[in-house]
Amino acid sequence: MSEQENQGGQFALERIFVKDLSFEVPSSKVFLGEWKPEINVNLATETQRIGDTHFEVTMTVTVTATNAGSTAFVAEVKQAGIFMVQGVAEPQLSQLLGAYCPNILFPYVREAISDVVNRGSFPQMLLAPVNFDALYAENQRQQQQQAAAPAPLQ
Template sequence: MADDNNAPVFQIQRVYLKDLSLEQPNSPQILLEQAQPQVDINLNLAAQPVADGVYEVSVTATVTTKVNDKTLFLVEAKQAGIFEIRNIPDEQLQPIIGIACPQIVYPYLRAIVSDVCTRAGFPPVVLAEVNFQAMYEAQQQQQAAGGANLN
């Protein structure tokens, strides 16, 4: 079977949980509080080459829940994937890494965060759907506006 060495390749090599942390620094006293908790959610994306044509893309969620300015619980989870991406034009490579790969990894992250909250004895925190294309385009516009001193 002949293999075309120049054919575009996009394959998921592995999706895995890279890091997970749960903290309840004020337990058990804070568990007696009756106030409604305030939930703050932050997402971060990262990508790095692992080998020639192989990239690790990760999405990290940090969920901080507070009651009266005291931390009820803090969950930080980093879900990652290893992707083989070859023979893709440079102008298409960054959108694949910044949009397609996080879209594959993110549902796993959502499930992990929800599960950890439940196992910690709290109602599940369900991360909202994310439009990674809109995030990527906004980031590109920011970089273009910041402009000249970028390499």
Template sequence: MAENGVDPQAQEQQVRLQILAQYIRDLSFENVVAQKGFEGGEITPDIQVQVSLDARKRPVDDQYEVVMKFQITSKNEENQANLFLLEVEYGGIFLIQGVPEDQLHPFLLIECPRQLFPYVRRIVGDLTNDGGFPQLNLDNIDFVELYRQQMAAQQAEA
């Protein structure tokens, strides 16, 4: 113990997470209704959201890039006709220190996306609204469960 009552090793192990940059890496929005028209009765949208995550080490010490990929499809429940298609890849560059090596992968794919998600939600809401549809407010995502699903899928492939 140090004189001030703080263990120096515990102080060194303190986790540091800092967002250095955020950016849209790729973005696509197709308003199928406006392009092709819509024939039929009432529209009842069925919205499907697929999310995938990717992380990689950058050449600079303690820096990582995390990219969230969203593919959102809205179809009419009645005839399964596409209403809109939205794809967005949103990335962040993070400075991460104090995370043990064996915990770094889940940290990158759980904690970092939690930091980025509110910005993606706003982008999706603005795009759908500006694209001629009611604003889509994405539900919260359980990034722990998403991580588990991705790891299970990778193990099944191996």
């Protein structure tokens, strides 16, 4: 076993930042009617290597609220973090970037969504907790199934 493997890997959060934020209220008529919204939340993460030992993990959350059949608001936040990862082998690296880092970013994106929706004068919007470990495991399972599936005949 090499000295690096014996010592284990290194991991550090170096920066968390809002990469992009948008909020749209298509029509002010939404404020005149009864508020009975339907909320749709989409969440995605993306990882990009930005150096030999650094990765940028970006979580995008888009919240769309419709009320009485029309869009009340659309809020989108891209929350990112720069993480230093060294001496961590694949598949641990994949899980670290795909589950652990999103767990770190989620409270920040949750706060940003809540804040921007509140500033739009809508009732408080708190995103429900997300189990990123379970999402990661499900994503891995789906990828394995797709890889094992026979190729379609041409």
